[in-house]
Structures are given as C-alpha cells and as structure tokens.
Amino acid sequence: MTFQKAKKEAESDYVSSQSKSFNLLSTVSKLLSDPRVRREVGGFFGKITLFIEMVKEYFQGNYREIPVKTITSIIAALIYLASPVDAIPDFIVVIGFVDDISVIAYVFRALNEDIESFKNWKEGKEGLESE
Secondary structure (H helix, E strand, O other), rough: OHHHHHHHHHHHHOOOOOOHOOOOOOOHHHOOOOOOHHHHHHHHHHHHHHHHHHHHHHOOOOOOOOOHHHHHHHHHHHHHHHHHOOOOOOOOOOOOHHHHHHHHHHHHOOHHHHHHHHHHHHHHHHHHEEE
C-alpha cells in the first residue's frame, strides 16, 4: 500500500464513517500495545496517540475546528501504519516500521498548525475540567 492509496481509502471509506474510523483507531491502538511495535515506533508513539485523539474528538463532535483534509491525512497515515503490507513490510525486524514512521513524520510536519490548534484546545479543555 502506498500513502496515496491510503489517502484515497481515507477519503472514500473513512472520513464519512465514524464506525470504520473507530475500528481503525482500535486496530492502531492494538498494534501499539505490542512491545515490539512500541519499541520500533520509539519517539513517534506520542505523535500517533495524538492522531488517535484528534480523530476521536472529531468524530465525537467535540472538536470540529479542523479541516476535513487534515482528518483525511491523519486517517491515511493511520491506515498506512495499520497496513502490514506497505513499502517495507512491518514483519521485517528493525526496519519494518521505518516507512510508517516516515509517513507519520511527514503528516505531522505538514499539519503542524492544525495539530498545534488541537493541542491548545485540548489544554484549554483540560484546564476547565480541573477547575
């Protein structure tokens, strides 16, 4: 699977379907619970979990100040991560997740403004909850 194919799949099947998107988030969360995968994604674990949070908040209707193209790109990156058959198959120890991490890094950089806006919203929300 290529990232472009994942993006087309995100646009056609996931962005309009909360249930499909939540199934994807469940798949990615399960993948991240594997110690080997956590070790291989390393410092990108936090970025991936932030992507999961963004998609959840979007579909739950809590955070909608985000362009659909941003949600599409995030879902595409998660589809790519969840796919065992991509540029470098994930079962290859040590290098199997290099391409996946490259996609996550690319999307994170490309969507930096939207991600920062979400983080600010989240911090404000958490501040209100603690009062």
